[in-house]
Amino acid sequence: MSAMQTSHPVAGPRADYGQLQREALSVLEGIDDPIAVMSTLACLVYGAVPGTSFAGFYRVVAPRLLRIGPYQGPLGCLEIPFDRGVCGAAAREERSQLVPDVHAFPGHIACDAGARSEVVVPVRDARGAVVGVLDLDSHAPSNFDDADREGLERLLAAIAPAFGG
Numbered sequence: 001m002s003a004m005q006t007s008h009p010v011a012g013p014r015a016d017y018g019q020l021q022r023e024a025l026s027v028l029e030g031i032d033d034p035i036a037v038m039s040t041l042a043c044l045v046y047g048a049v050p051g052t053s054f055a056g057f058y059r060v061v062a063p064r065l066l067r068i069g070p071y072q073g074p075l076g077c078l079e080i081p082f083d084r085g086v087c088g089a090a091a092r093e094e095r096s097q098l099v100p101d102v103h104a105f106p107g108h109i110a111c112d113a114g115a116r117s118e119v120v121v122p123v124r125d126a127r128g129a130v131v132g133v134l135d136l137d138s139h140a141p142s143n144f145d146d147a148d149r150e151g152l153e154r155l156l157a158a159i160a161p162a163f164g165g
Protein backbone atom coordinates (compact mmCIF):
# COMPACT_ATOMS: atom_id res chain seq x y z
CA MET A 1 0.00 0.00 0.00
CA SER A 2 1.37 3.43 -0.90
CA ALA A 3 1.61 6.34 1.52
CA MET A 4 -1.20 8.00 -0.45
CA GLN A 5 -3.61 5.31 0.69
CA THR A 6 -2.80 5.14 4.38
CA SER A 7 -5.65 7.49 5.32
CA HIS A 8 -8.17 4.96 4.03
CA PRO A 9 -10.86 4.43 6.69
CA VAL A 10 -10.76 0.64 6.44
CA ALA A 11 -7.76 -0.95 8.14
CA GLY A 12 -5.96 -3.96 6.75
CA PRO A 13 -5.80 -5.42 3.25
CA ARG A 14 -8.07 -4.12 0.50
CA ALA A 15 -9.96 -5.96 -2.20
CA ASP A 16 -8.74 -5.47 -5.76
CA TYR A 17 -12.04 -4.91 -7.52
CA GLY A 18 -10.41 -4.48 -10.93
CA GLN A 19 -8.87 -7.93 -10.63
CA LEU A 20 -12.09 -9.38 -9.21
CA GLN A 21 -14.12 -8.03 -12.12
CA ARG A 22 -11.66 -9.27 -14.73
CA GLU A 23 -11.68 -12.73 -13.17
CA ALA A 24 -15.48 -12.84 -12.88
CA LEU A 25 -16.03 -11.75 -16.50
CA SER A 26 -13.46 -14.24 -17.72
CA VAL A 27 -14.86 -17.20 -15.76
CA LEU A 28 -18.46 -16.32 -16.63
CA GLU A 29 -17.97 -15.58 -20.32
CA GLY A 30 -20.94 -16.96 -22.26
CA ILE A 31 -22.82 -17.99 -19.09
CA ASP A 32 -26.30 -16.56 -18.58
CA ASP A 33 -27.67 -19.07 -16.06
CA PRO A 34 -28.42 -16.95 -12.97
CA ILE A 35 -27.68 -19.77 -10.51
CA ALA A 36 -24.32 -20.47 -12.09
CA VAL A 37 -23.55 -16.74 -12.15
CA MET A 38 -24.59 -16.11 -8.53
CA SER A 39 -22.74 -19.19 -7.24
CA THR A 40 -19.56 -18.18 -9.02
CA LEU A 41 -19.78 -14.56 -7.87
CA ALA A 42 -20.47 -15.55 -4.26
CA CYS A 43 -17.35 -17.71 -4.33
CA LEU A 44 -15.16 -15.06 -5.97
CA VAL A 45 -16.38 -12.18 -3.80
CA TYR A 46 -16.07 -14.18 -0.59
CA GLY A 47 -12.47 -14.97 -1.45
CA ALA A 48 -11.57 -11.49 -2.70
CA VAL A 49 -12.97 -9.14 -0.04
CA PRO A 50 -10.94 -9.30 3.20
CA GLY A 51 -12.91 -9.69 6.41
CA THR A 52 -16.03 -11.04 4.72
CA SER A 53 -17.89 -13.63 6.84
CA PHE A 54 -20.86 -14.03 4.47
CA ALA A 55 -21.17 -13.22 0.78
CA GLY A 56 -24.34 -14.14 -1.01
CA PHE A 57 -27.46 -13.34 -2.93
CA TYR A 58 -31.07 -12.81 -2.01
CA ARG A 59 -33.45 -13.05 -4.96
CA VAL A 60 -36.75 -11.27 -5.55
CA VAL A 61 -39.15 -14.24 -5.77
CA ALA A 62 -42.49 -12.46 -5.26
CA PRO A 63 -43.59 -8.84 -4.90
CA ARG A 64 -41.59 -7.36 -2.01
CA LEU A 65 -40.08 -10.69 -0.95
CA LEU A 66 -36.42 -11.80 -1.00
CA ARG A 67 -35.37 -15.45 -0.73
CA ILE A 68 -31.88 -16.79 -0.16
CA GLY A 69 -29.78 -17.58 -3.22
CA PRO A 70 -26.25 -18.92 -3.62
CA TYR A 71 -23.89 -17.88 -0.83
CA GLN A 72 -20.70 -18.62 1.05
CA GLY A 73 -20.47 -18.46 4.82
CA PRO A 74 -22.73 -19.32 7.75
CA LEU A 75 -26.41 -20.10 7.40
CA GLY A 76 -28.41 -17.18 6.03
CA CYS A 77 -32.06 -16.34 6.79
CA LEU A 78 -34.30 -18.02 4.24
CA GLU A 79 -36.66 -15.15 3.44
CA ILE A 80 -36.55 -11.39 3.99
CA PRO A 81 -39.54 -9.13 3.23
CA PHE A 82 -38.68 -5.80 1.58
CA ASP A 83 -39.70 -3.95 4.76
CA ARG A 84 -37.12 -5.70 6.93
CA GLY A 85 -33.39 -5.53 7.44
CA VAL A 86 -30.54 -4.11 5.43
CA CYS A 87 -31.26 -6.40 2.50
CA GLY A 88 -34.90 -5.34 2.45
CA ALA A 89 -33.87 -1.68 2.47
CA ALA A 90 -31.52 -2.19 -0.50
CA ALA A 91 -34.27 -3.92 -2.48
CA ARG A 92 -37.00 -1.46 -1.46
CA GLU A 93 -34.96 1.69 -2.06
CA GLU A 94 -33.13 0.19 -5.06
CA ARG A 95 -29.84 1.51 -3.74
CA SER A 96 -26.83 0.19 -1.90
CA GLN A 97 -26.71 0.15 1.89
CA LEU A 98 -23.37 0.60 3.65
CA VAL A 99 -23.74 -0.23 7.34
CA PRO A 100 -20.61 0.23 9.48
CA ASP A 101 -22.45 -0.83 12.66
CA VAL A 102 -25.36 -3.22 12.21
CA HIS A 103 -26.56 -2.60 15.78
CA ALA A 104 -27.26 1.02 14.83
CA PHE A 105 -29.40 0.00 11.83
CA PRO A 106 -33.11 -0.16 12.76
CA GLY A 107 -34.51 -3.54 11.83
CA HIS A 108 -31.22 -5.23 11.10
CA ILE A 109 -31.73 -8.99 10.87
CA ALA A 110 -29.09 -10.91 12.81
CA CYS A 111 -28.86 -14.16 10.84
CA ASP A 112 -25.35 -14.43 12.27
CA ALA A 113 -25.01 -13.10 15.82
CA GLY A 114 -21.35 -12.33 15.14
CA ALA A 115 -22.05 -9.92 12.27
CA ARG A 116 -20.98 -6.31 12.96
CA SER A 117 -20.98 -4.54 9.58
CA GLU A 118 -22.34 -5.11 6.11
CA VAL A 119 -22.76 -3.79 2.61
CA VAL A 120 -25.74 -4.70 0.42
CA VAL A 121 -25.93 -3.84 -3.27
CA PRO A 122 -28.97 -4.23 -5.54
CA VAL A 123 -28.66 -6.76 -8.36
CA ARG A 124 -30.18 -5.53 -11.63
CA ASP A 125 -30.94 -7.24 -14.90
CA ALA A 126 -30.02 -5.82 -18.30
CA ARG A 127 -33.06 -3.53 -18.25
CA GLY A 128 -32.25 -2.17 -14.81
CA ALA A 129 -34.95 -4.06 -12.89
CA VAL A 130 -33.90 -5.12 -9.40
CA VAL A 131 -33.86 -8.94 -9.35
CA GLY A 132 -32.14 -9.36 -5.99
CA VAL A 133 -29.39 -8.09 -3.72
CA LEU A 134 -25.80 -9.06 -2.98
CA ASP A 135 -25.09 -9.07 0.77
CA LEU A 136 -21.62 -9.02 2.34
CA ASP A 137 -21.31 -9.32 6.12
CA SER A 138 -18.30 -9.05 8.41
CA HIS A 139 -17.56 -9.79 12.06
CA ALA A 140 -15.44 -6.62 12.12
CA PRO A 141 -17.05 -3.20 12.63
CA SER A 142 -16.69 -0.85 9.61
CA ASN A 143 -15.20 -3.58 7.46
CA PHE A 144 -16.64 -2.08 4.27
CA ASP A 145 -16.54 1.41 2.83
CA ASP A 146 -17.46 3.31 -0.32
CA ALA A 147 -14.66 1.65 -2.29
CA ASP A 148 -16.28 -1.72 -1.58
CA ARG A 149 -19.75 -0.45 -2.41
CA GLU A 150 -18.54 1.06 -5.65
CA GLY A 151 -16.47 -1.98 -6.63
CA LEU A 152 -19.43 -4.30 -6.04
CA GLU A 153 -21.82 -1.98 -7.90
CA ARG A 154 -19.47 -1.94 -10.89
CA LEU A 155 -19.08 -5.71 -10.79
CA LEU A 156 -22.83 -6.28 -10.76
CA ALA A 157 -23.40 -3.71 -13.52
CA ALA A 158 -20.90 -5.57 -15.70
CA ILE A 159 -22.67 -8.87 -15.00
CA ALA A 160 -26.25 -7.54 -15.43
CA PRO A 161 -26.78 -9.03 -18.91
CA ALA A 162 -26.40 -12.51 -17.41
CA PHE A 163 -29.52 -11.85 -15.30
CA GLY A 164 -31.73 -11.39 -18.37
CA GLY A 165 -34.09 -8.49 -18.92
Ligand code: SME
Nearest residue numbers: 076085086087108109111
Ligand atom coordinates in the same frame (compact mmCIF):
# COMPACT_ATOMS: atom_id res chain seq x y z
N1 SME B 1 -28.25 -8.91 7.99
C1 SME B 1 -29.11 -8.97 6.84
C2 SME B 1 -29.76 -10.32 6.72
C3 SME B 1 -29.02 -11.26 5.87
S1 SME B 1 -27.84 -12.09 6.67
O1 SME B 1 -27.05 -11.37 7.55
C4 SME B 1 -27.09 -13.24 5.80
C5 SME B 1 -30.17 -7.89 6.89
O2 SME B 1 -30.37 -7.23 7.91
O3 SME B 1 -30.83 -7.73 5.88
